[in-house]
Amino acid sequence: MTSPNSVQRFVSAPARVAAPDEALSLDELQLAARNHGMPLEALRYDVTPAGLHYLLVHYDIPFVDAAGWRLAVTGHVARELTIDLAALRSMPRTTRRVTFECAGNGRARLSPRPISQPWLTEAVGTAEWAGVPLATVLGEAGVLPGAVDVAFTGADHGIERGVEQDYARGLGLSDAMDGEVLLADEMNGAPLPPQHGAPVRLVAPGWYGMAQVKWLQRVNVLDRPFDGFQNATAYRFKQGDEAGEPVTRILPRALMVPPGFPDFMSRVRIVDTGRHLLTGRTWSGWGPITGVEVSTDGGATWGDAALDPADPGGRWAWRKWSYEWAAVTEGPTELLCRATDQLGQVQPVEQPWNRQGMANNMVQRIPVLVRGG
Ligand SMILES: Nc1nc2c(c(=O)[nH]1)N[C@H]1C(S)=C(S)[C@@H](COP(=O)(O)O)O[C@H]1N2
Ligand SMILES: [Mo]
Numbered sequence: 001m002t003s004p005n006s007v008q009r010f011v012s013a014p015a016r017v018a019a020p021d022e023a024l025s026l027d028e029l030q031l032a033a034r035n036h037g038m039p040l041e042a043l044r045y046d047v048t049p050a051g052l053h054y055l056l057v058h059y060d061i062p063f064v065d066a067a068g069w070r071l072a073v074t075g076h077v078a079r080e081l082t083i084d085l086a087a088l089r090s091m092p093r094t095t096r097r098v099t100f101e102c103a104g105n106g107r108a109r110l111s112p113r114p115i116s117q118p119w120l121t122e123a124v125g126t127a128e129w130a131g132v133p134l135a136t137v138l139g140e141a142g143v144l145p146g147a148v149d150v151a152f153t154g155a156d157h158g159i160e161r162g163v164e165q166d167y168a169r170g171l172g173l174s175d176a177m178d179g180e181v182l183l184a185d186e187m188n189g190a191p192l193p194p195q196h197g198a199p200v201r202l203v204a205p206g207w208y209g210m211a212q213v214k215w216l217q218r219v220n221v222l223d224r225p226f227d228g229f230q231n232a233t234a235y236r237f238k239q240g241d242e243a244g245e246p247v248t249r250i251l252p253r254a255l256m257v258p259p260g261f262p263d264f265m266s267r268v269r270i271v272d273t274g275r276h277l278l279t280g281r282t283w284s285g286w287g288p289i290t291g292v293e294v295s296t297d298g299g300a301t302w303g304d305a306a307l308d309p310a311d312p313g314g315r316w317a318w319r320k321w322s323y324e325w326a327a328v329t330e331g332p333t334e335l336l337c338r339a340t341d342q343l344g345q346v347q348p349v350e351q352p353w354n355r356q357g358m359a360n361n362m363v364q365r366i367p368v369l370v371r372g373g
Pocket of ligand 1: 053054055056057058059100101102103153154155156167195196197208209210211212213214215
């Protein structure tokens with residue numbers, strides 16, 4: 001698996017784009033086997049059971065001892081703080097139901113394919129995260145005038161495109177202070193599992209996954225923009241070698257629970273003629289979804305789905321939708337769904353290509369074989 005070629009690759013700089021007909025490599029398979037998606041049938045749960053939630057880890061899952069864990073709050077503050085788990089748990093707590101999505105979701109469907117974690121459409125999940133608002137802790141530290149960004153560093157360490165680093169992400173001060181961002185120590189009513197950031201992670205509702213820093217060690221207030229690798233290089237929309245624009249909030253998406261039952265290898269769905277209630281979930285990090293449309297004829301015609309009332313769990317969680325389908329014509333077809341959010345952003349039918357494969361919210365297509373009853 002570690003061919004001379006792949007050793008060469010980690011000392012060379014930019015992310016590679018696959019040749020037009022290049023197959024998935026063992027390196028990509030290795031990433032896909034470590035970082036799992038949420039099986040789409042789990043779109044049925046309002047809150048994703050922890051083991052079904054998607055998982056993404058750039059390096060190794062660090063072994064962090066909760067008893068010895070400390071959070072350092074440092075930098076451009078009046079009082080630097082060191083907080084242990086008991087101190088964090090003694091502060092006023094909040095629970096938020098939040099849908100997460102990896103910014104690389106949809107990458108493997110791009111053509112040509114940017115080489116990285118090869119997600120299809122399953123890098124998503126919704127959990128109930130509980131903890132302390134970040135604003136409370138920053139308030140205690142006393143952010144000084146002139147602060148610009150807040151940097152969050154995890155306990156995991158690795159090398160990425162030649163750059164050795166602790167995983168770290170920066171967030172603008174106003175986002176960090178908006179009261180929505182949590183220092184979370186619980187997922188779905190239980191302590192965080194190791195793979196989801198135990199003992200404490202950041203939860204930044206509405207943002208793509210890269211902002212949700214796990215195994216949090218340090219919160220550092222900066223009087224200048226954060227220029228770490230994950231902000232300045234990795235999570236950016238680029239066509240070539242330019243700096244590009246930063247990837248921020250989650251673009252609108254709808255996903256459908258695949259109906260009927262699957263063929264083992266192709267996962268083509270087998271559906272009988274007759275009436276079917278198609279259901280799914282929809283979300284956007286930019287505000288409420290205003291509509292979901294469904295096509296049952298490969299995108300030729302579209303109809304409006306019914307949206308369930310907004311989730312009582314909150315504005316950051318996905319919303320359920322449903323659509324009555326009368327399957328009449330026997331033979332192969334494709335089911336599609338697409339969301340529009342309050343900003344009027346609509347999921348594209350054509351791929352929004354960029355060379356790092358970020359935020360591909362192109363509509364989902366489910367191949368179906370309709371058979372006579
Ligand atoms: N410390 C640390 N935090 C991290 C990551 C990481 O590799 N290290 N991966 C990020 C990315 S890219 C995503 S998509 C989310 C995934 O969160 P989850 O695995 O809990 O679903 O975690 C983010 N937080
Ligand atoms: Mo991600």
